[in-house]
Amino acid sequence: MGIHEAYILPAIMDVALAGLRDEREQLVGRAAGRVLEVGVGNGANLPFYPDAAREVVALEPCATVLARAQKRLGKQARQQPGIDLARYAFVRGGAEQMDFEDDSFDTAVACLVFCTIPAAQRAASEVFRVLKPGGKLLFLEHVRCPPGTMQRVQNAINPAWKVFACGCHLNRDTEALFSDAGFAYNRIERYRNPKMSPPFAAYMIKGEALKPV
Numbered sequence: 001m002g003i004h005e006a007y008i009l010p011a012i013m014d015v016a017l018a019g020l021r022d023e024r025e026q027l028v029g030r031a032a033g034r035v036l037e038v039g040v041g042n043g044a045n046l047p048f049y050p051d052a053a054r055e056v057v058a059l060e061p062c063a064t065v066l067a068r069a070q071k072r073l074g075k076q077a078r079q080q081p082g083i084d085l086a087r088y089a090f091v092r093g094g095a096e097q098m099d100f101e102d103d104s105f106d107t108a109v110a111c112l113v114f115c116t117i118p119a120a121q122r123a124a125s126e127v128f129r130v131l132k133p134g135g136k137l138l139f140l141e142h143v144r145c146p147p148g149t150m151q152r153v154q155n156a157i158n159p160a161w162k163v164f165a166c167g168c169h170l171n172r173d174t175e176a177l178f179s180d181a182g183f184a185y186n187r188i189e190r191y192r193n194p195k196m197s198p199p200f201a202a203y204m205i206k207g208e209a210l211k212p213v
C-alpha cells in the first residue's frame with residue numbers, strides 16, 4: 001500500500017466527489033435491515049444511513065482508509081448526536097472473498113467502487129451470495145459511456161488513469177457485471193452527471209437491483 005493510495009488519493013476523492021452529497025444521501029436512505037457497504041473508502045456515505053439500517057458493516061481493504069472512515073464517523077457523531085456508532089462495524093477486506101455467511105444481509109451498497117475492485121465479476125457474485133433472497137443492491141457507479149468519441153477517449157486514457165487512480169477503470173460495464181452475477185434490475189438510471197469531473201468519468205448508473213427470491 002503506497003502513500004498515494006493510502007493518503008493522497010483519499011484526500012483528492014473528498015474534494016472531487018464533494019458534489020455527490022445529495023446523491024449519497026438518497027442512495028443509502030433506501031437501506032434497511034442488516035447492510036453491507038463494500039469499499040467504504042473515507043466513509044462519505046456513513047452519516048446518511050437511516051434508522052431502518054439497524055446494522056451497517058463497512059468493508060474496505062485498505063487499513064489506513066478504513067481507519068480514516070471510522071475516525072471521521074466518530075468525529076461526526078460528536079457533532080451530530082443522532083448518529084449511533086454502535087450500529088456500525090468496520091471490517092478490513094476485499095469484496096471478492098468475504099467471510100460473511102450466505103443470505104445474511106438485507107441490503108448491499110456499492111458506491112463508486114466497482115470501477116476499482118480488481119476482480120469485479122467475482123465481487124459481484126460475492127455480493128449476490130451474501131444478500132438474502134429479495135435483498136437489494138443499491139448502487140451509484142461511474143461506468144463506460146455509450147459507444148462514440150467519449151468511449152474511445154475513455155479507452156485511450158484508461159491505462160494511465162488506472163495508475164493515477166489506484167486501479168479505477170473508466171470503462172467498466174458495471175450494469176452487465178451485476179446482471180451476470182444474477183441481479184434483476186428494479187430501477188436503473190443511466191446519465192451523465194454534471195457534478196462529476198473530469199467529463200470522461202461522469203457517466204453513471206444509479207438504482208436498485210434485487211436478488212430474486
Ligand SMILES: C[S@@+](CC[C@H](N)C(=O)[O-])C[C@H]1O[C@@H](n2cnc3c(N)ncnc32)[C@H](O)[C@@H]1O
Nearest residue numbers: 039040041044062094095111112113116117118
Ligand atoms: C473511489 S473509492 C470510493 C470509496 C467510497 N465507496 C465512496 O463512495 O466514496 C474506491 C474504493 O474501493 C476500494 N477497493 C479497492 N479494491 C477493493 C476490493 N477488492 N474490494 C472492496 N473495495 C475495494 C478502495 O480501497 C477505495 O476505498
